Amino acid sequence: MNGQIVSLIIIFILLVVVFSSFVTVKQGTIVVITVFGKYRRILTPGLNFKLPLIEAVYSKISIQNRSVELEFQAVTFDQANVYFKAMLLFSVLDQQEETIKNVAFKFVDERNLMQALIRTVEGSIRAFVATKRQSEVLILRRDIVEHVKEQLDHTLESWGYHLQDLQLNDITFDEVIMKSMSQVVASNNLKAAAENEGQALLITKTKAAEAEGNAIKISAEAERQASQLRGQGVALFREEVAKGMTAAAKEMDAAHMDTSVILFTMWTESIKHFAENSKGNVIFLDGSTDAMQKTMKEVMAINTLQAAEKGKK
Structure with missing residues (x-):
């Protein structure tokens, strides 16, 4: 048994x-x-x-990727408090034996590793932010991440780790600073809107002035052409009248009649035209024989001058 x-x-x-x-x-x-x-x-x-x-x-x-969330505060060069919320992504550097030995024996346990890693990252960001003004911090996300990686790569490699990524998810300031920054942004937006409105008004007025100038030019050109056409019409009318008067004068001369009868006829036709087309009820006209003879002589002188000019041509 x-x-x-x-x-x-x-x-x-x-x-x-x-x-x-x-x-x-x-x-x-x-x-x-x-x-x-x-x-x-x-x-x-x-x-x-x-x-x-x-x-x-x-x-x-x-040896898989691990992440940890961070929340901490930093102070800028001009003494403004900055609050960060970040996500840290890291992993074992490689699977080499020496690397694994560093990971296994550098720290007492996982808690001490995480504490050292978080404090190192926070210290690097605080040192960088301390050299910048609060107005610069918001636009320096990428610079902050690159600075942290540059500062920590050698240290983490000696521990057997590698910083894969650092994401700054949220950057905020004290409430007073946030309000002042909002006011600055709002005033800049109003300024930009006013400048845009002024530019639009200037463009509108410029276009209107150009359109008005073009309209004046077109109107002036049309008036010039109309005046030219009216002048040509009057010249043709006078030419035809002169031709008619010349023919009538030749016929009267052939019939041994006085050509002054033509001028008298034109005189009476003019008085008739005034009476028919005038808007008034009274026509002031010197109908004396002397006035008629004076007018006839002026008309004959004009005809003689036109005949002389045509003879030169």
């Missing part, structure tokens, strides 16, 4: 030893093995063998 108990105990111990000799490592995880507290080797994902009772699993290190 005692022999059976001893056999069962030995079998149980053997089973424990056998099962403890195999270690299953999950994907995205590296296992660090030590021997009596001293680093020995690393185990990669999959089924691995280790020496029972000698080799021990010291830690399991995730």
Whole structure:
């Protein structure tokens, strides 16, 4: 009976030893093995063998990306409080043995690592913001991220980590500063709107003046052409009248009649035209014989002058 108990105990111990000799490592995880507290080797994902009772699993290190949210305060060069909300994305630098050793043994535990990482990031951002004015901070998101990466890359590599990304999700100031910044933005918008309105009004007035100038030019050109046409019409009328009078004079001369009868006829026709087309009721006209003779002489002188000019041509 005692022999059976001893056999069962030995079998149980053997089973424990056998099962403890195999270690299953999950994907995205590296296992660090030590021997009596001293680093020995690393185990990669999959089924691995280790020496029972000698080799021990010291830690399991995730090589996947990890994120942490940050909320902290900084002070600008002009003593304005700036409040940041950020998201930090980091991971193990690589799967090299030396890198894994740094990750496993640099810090006592995960809590101390996160504390050091967060404080380092916050300190880097605070140092950068302390050299800038509050009006510059909002437009320097990218510069802040690049500064943090430049400052932390060497330090994090010595820990076995790499900063993948730093996102500054929210940057705010004290309420008084936020109100003043809103007022500045509003006044700038009003100024821009006034300038745009002034430019639009200037353009409108300029276009209206150009249109008015063009209309005046067109009207003047039309009047000039109309005057030219009227002058041409009067000249043609006079030419035709002169031709008619010349023909009538030749016929009267051939009939041995006095040509002054033509001028008398024109005189009477003019008086008739005044009477028919005048809007008034009274026509003031010197109808004396002397006045008629004077007018006749002027008309004859004009005809003689026109005949002389045509003879020169």
